[in-house]
Amino acid sequence: MHSVLLNATSRAKPFAPFEENETSTKERTWKREEIVVIFVVLPFFQPCKAVSTLGRNRIECSSKHIFIFPKNMSIDHRGGGGVLNHEQPHSSSFLSLFKSALYVWHSFVRCVGVYAFVQIGKTIVIYKKKYPYKRVVRGWVPWSGSEHAEDVLVVDCTHAKNKTITHHKGSSTPREVKVGDTSTENVLHAIKTRHRFTTKRGKVSRVTCDHFDIDGLISVFSVLHPNDAVKYEEILVEAARIGDFREFEHVNVVAPASVKALRLCSYINQVEKERFNLPFVGDEKENCLLKYKHFLEYFKGYVVACGTCDVDRIHEEFELTMEGEEEFSKVLRDAKLVREHKNDITKWFEVSTTVVKLPKPVHYYALFGATVGTDTCIAIYDGKRYEVEHKYTTFVDVQSRETQPRLDLTHLAKTLNALEEDDGIKRNFKWEVAGVTDTGPLLRLHDLSASARLTKAERYQHPDQRKINPSSIPQSAFLETVKSYLTFGQKEMARYAKINPLAGREVDCVGDGSGYLRGKNWTWKETQTLNANVDWSAWDRERTSA
Template identity: 35%
Template sequence: MKTFVPFSQLRQRPTIIVDSTGLGAALTLAHWRGAPTPEALRDDTSAGSVLRALRAPTTPGLEAEAVTANHFDVDGFVGVWSLLHPELALQHEHLLRLTATLGDFREIEWHDPLAEHALKLVCWLNAEEKARFYEPFGAPARRRREDEASAEKFDWFLPRFREILENPEAGRAAWEPEVERVRHAIAIMQSARTTAHAYPEIGLLVVRTPEPLPYYALFGPTAGFDMVLSLYDDNRYEFEYKYTTWIDLESRPTLPRLPLTGLASRLNALEQSPHRWTYDGVTDTGPLLRLEGKRLNKAQRYADPDQRPIYSSFIAPNVLEQEVVAFFREKYAGIQPRRYWTWAEVRAAGDAVSG
């Protein structure tokens, strides 16, 4: 039997780290860039690496009885829970993989027969986390360290997750409002009101839809793409590098993130609204390029697009799309996609095309 321990106890006994890194771990099961996850156990999600490990019981370090993570999110939680309940985890492996992927990448194939179940699990986790604790990336605002504060979330969720996994109706009161919001957004995404134009050579998907939508709907059909340009009515726009380029993605090669400085400068030269185009750095979990009013904090940037202000631009939608596509076609022209970029290599690629 394994037990969860706070991250601060990592070196007190042999411990498995999930969705995190740290010195002294008996075994690391994480998709973080550069994490020492055994090669045979690498997976798109950290929970996926855990599930691979459970099918390889002789993995060195898997015998450790303590399990930890330095933050709480859906992927990490599913991985920790799976180590504590290995037989149940393997029994529900496909559902847990869908849940981890939806939680981390906001991607899902809605035709999958277990997609709705995964959505309910993710929405239950999200709703209870916000109601009982604090929102993702919200610990600093409460003057707390995430690696310490998140232990309280694990202690509450770990003994309760099995019931919702096996009978999601037991958590309906928590997940229903969010599930209905996402269902409504999915209907918009699947209607004639929404179009998508793919640029696979640069990993970009351009989505035109009337209003900002929850990520689970907006990014649901974006598997295989690492950048999303969202074009809303009234010349409202956001560009985002997906989380798939922050981690070591196992399933396919990717292009490195590039600094958005040059693109923002070009858009600001065209912009005549009161707002300016601003951007996040390449090491942010999901860098945004957008017109700024008041600067968003990390929790606001992580929240759904329909939960933050998005300002109208002077630039026409087709012009904006052309500018974004032209920028990345030029910058990526001499770069080949591959797996396992280091952060040093990502920065070097950005320096090479920015000079």
């Protein structure tokens, strides 16, 4: 095992991927192949073309060519042309020695040439096999939303003019590239299929992104280091999913690649928090520039470390100081807590929602890990503390499964506020939620005092890092109200889509016949149109009459 020193705190240079030791068997195999090739090619290098036959025993030689003198051959000086005659038995010892030396020298040069030819060919084959994807993008550049540059590739965000590879809605990403759930998957697919954006044909030499997050970082890294990205594809794709969708899949089976990817995500999160700032804090443009400069310098070494050995052996095998151990351990503890309450996890597949009941708030990676396959999470904590959140999976276009269009939760917030006031006690709390186009609309009970209201950065943080206020609504009534709201809304949108087919859609919006919408690549225009045609007054009448 090669020992590679990398200490990020001392700003050591990142290490390159170490080479695996080839076995002696492979070395012997190559030697045997070389010998076979030499003996096969050797006859074609015989200098027979430099010699012309004049007769049965007479051969003419040209002074411009080197040739092998046969044994018992002497020079016939008759005619002055330099003719070799087998019949002349007398030859000087000097000439014989010269002929022998010349033969040995020519054979040596010939063998060296063949061996060099074989070695060059072998080197080319090995290099092509090890590095099949040529790096055409040479560097990262800061984001410029207005600049139109033919040689700039935009990843994990949209741009009105430049070449783009992302999973975001409304982007100009080519259809043949948009095959994954994350931008990282789309970029890697473009690399492996040698799409024009990742080859010389695309005339791309720079890459950019308008924000910093795990999926964006890995997308940029993959474009800059295509061979390393493909080599560690499984871990990088899983890390992008954990980072973007916050889904550390752990409830049933924990895959080794998921654990390694979680370790990589924990490193990125901790370094971002300790050395720079949290997302949505400060000048995003300036912070983005500093973060990319730092991580692109050191990230490759950590990818190799996580991809090469078990996470608990990284420090000893690589002598590596890798931040993130604290968050990594916390996610594993919280995931264990979620699994202990596995029987309290309920999935409402008809409305793509998961209900998770826990004694206390946990890390997002552990919480959303129990919601894989659905798009809305209802978290129920002890003390009548509730949160409802639309996941990031409906903010972007995922290709692995069909989704439902996002349902606006604004009217649900009004209904819950009315239920809160029914207890006859005036309280300084209010249910609030962001609009349907927010990255992750979070419906929660806010404290209306100015000092207690959460900023977007605080809402983005993990549930265990923010205060969740208790509600006066009983748990059963809360769940019944939310489920009724989601069911009514989805059915109303399906009814409208059936009467008024959505222009340009290539899927059957009511394909499963259940009365709920299913499809891929929902546009914001479609989502807003469907929500605008839901008659919530009918739901109010239905709820109050029940």
